[in-house]
Amino acid sequence: MEGFFLGRQPILDRNQNLVAFELLFRQEETEESVRITDDLSASANVIINAYCQLGIQNVLGKQRGFINANPELVMSDIISLLPSKHVVLEIKETATVTPEFMQRCNELKQKGYQFALDNIVEMNSKVEQLLPVVSVVKVDVLALEQNALTKLVTELNRWPVLLLALKVESREQEKYCMQLGFQMFQGYYFAKPEVMAVKRADPGKLSLLKLLTLVMGDSDIEELEREFKHQPGLSYNLMRMVNSVSSGLPQKINSIKHAIMILGRKQLQRWIQLLLYTANQSDDSMSNALMQTAAARGKLMELIATAERPHDKNHQERAFMVGILSLLDVLLGIEMQQITDRLGIPDDMSQALLTREGRLGQELKLIEANEKGEIAAIQSILSELGFLSLSELADIEIQAIEWANRIGEAAN
CATH class of the missing domain: 1.10.3210.10 (Hypothetical protein af1432)
Known part of the structure; x- marks a missing residue:
């Protein structure tokens, strides 16, 4: 595993309590290093690092870990390495949504796994297809103007999902997302990925x-x-x-x-x-x-x-x-x-x-x-x-x- 390490980005609730981490795969950059484009390889490395190298308790404590899960990972046996109580599997709307993939997601959901829909900027047929299996929708608030964000939140509120504001980079953004009713927040405004803890003034x-x-x-x-x-x-x-x-x-x-x-x-x-x-x-x-x-x-x-x-x-x-x-x-x-x-x-x-x-x-x-x-x-x-x-x-x-x-x- 030499050359690989794990990043963690905190995910907070409305009271700025730490509720989860996104686990981020990182590759040490050297002149010889080839940029890894294989998502399955990246996710597998996160899992191996989290469980074997660092110890999951050290990485997550009592929080859940959000892990990027492309269709190959979801369909693979690697999932069985992940206790459902520890992880939230992040899927993207850009994934190829086949009937087999949807069936697998439903099976995993029955076994207690949770899914998050990552990087959403608009409603479309693919998003609507995936919404029944997800518990959390991560909305890219940096990519949207206020009107578009308000419209998207209104549409998503028809579904029984938690909304996570992704890429929150300023106090103003956080305030607006709070007003819109987002339940979770993630972004550089709170902490950069390598920060290992979040504290708040009591x-x-x-x-x-x-x-x-x-x-x-x-x-x-x-x-x-x-x-x-x-x-x-x-x-x-x-x-x-x-x-x-x-x-x-x-x-x-x-x-x-x-x-x-x-x-x-x-x-x-x-x-x-x-x-x-x-x-x-x-x-x-x-x-x-x-x-x-x-x-x-x-x-x-x-x-x-x-x-x-x-x-x-x-x-x-x-x-x-x-x-x-x-x-x-x-x-x-x-x-x-x-x-x-x-x-x-x-x-x-x-x-x-x-x-x-x-x-x-x-x-x-x-x-x-x-x-x-x-x-x-x-x-x-x-x-x-x-x-x-x-x-x-x-x-x-x-x-x-x-x-x-x-x-x-x-x-x-």
Whole structure:
């Protein structure tokens, strides 16, 4: 299977929950590679990669996988490799629709397989012939003007099928398709094919972002306490965290106000940043992985800043914050520009987060290169910085990871 790999494009529902993936066959491009035009070969490769190489659970999790299925694949025994609960077979109206093909589709439907009709731009006799066997119709919304799209949706609504808006590339397109009643959405507006997960901002995280803004804006303790009281779950999380790291104190911390006073503003800011990665996550492994990475980034940024300016606490604190915030756009599913605007952070930190420029930006670039194991980039940035060696970076990285692991244990 060398030279082949699998792409996944997320399919979302009306609330931007992940409900399925389209599995996309990809061929590694080399000078010698011949473009594969045999659809059966492409689909077979997707299946073999999904089931044998990567493990279907790793590829799909609990979601279904949409797989392109041309008539040869539908008629072949390869279908028996695919448990019906895992897949939706995508057929195209351009397929040669023979009585044998329709009979096979009906047989597979009886066995629990679902079909989707792919890339529809108009109603015609072939589409009408295929509609009785399909559960989902994927409409190419990019190819249609609004009037034509509205007309097509009206015609399709006569059938008991779910409508999926395909090739959604802008907020406006999504909004219009929502108004037309589409139930599912797919396209570069949501995620490019190789993105392996989709996250969305939930109320808990947005409240935490508001709290972070209040802390950074020097709001008084009463205002912070009021905001915490709106989110009992977050209050409980904070109390647990504060108690777990304050075990040396003579008494347990039993109020939000007490917790804020014990922690102090800077530490509270840190805890809120870390809580952002643990609040209300349905996928615990994802939330833990993100929190660990964010915590390690923050600490490593702080240790690099300490090596650069040992007595500048303010610089170290800002470096920590850049590290922590650098994954917040991934977590919340919103643009980093919106986050920096909402938090009103200083220019050098915004510059680092948005464009990886400036001293802090360069240090963040170093950490990202380090995470990917890009040795040439690491050495190049280290020589530009001029105050840290590769072995010193390795030493402080171990310190940062140990610190992040302790934080992770306290959060669980």
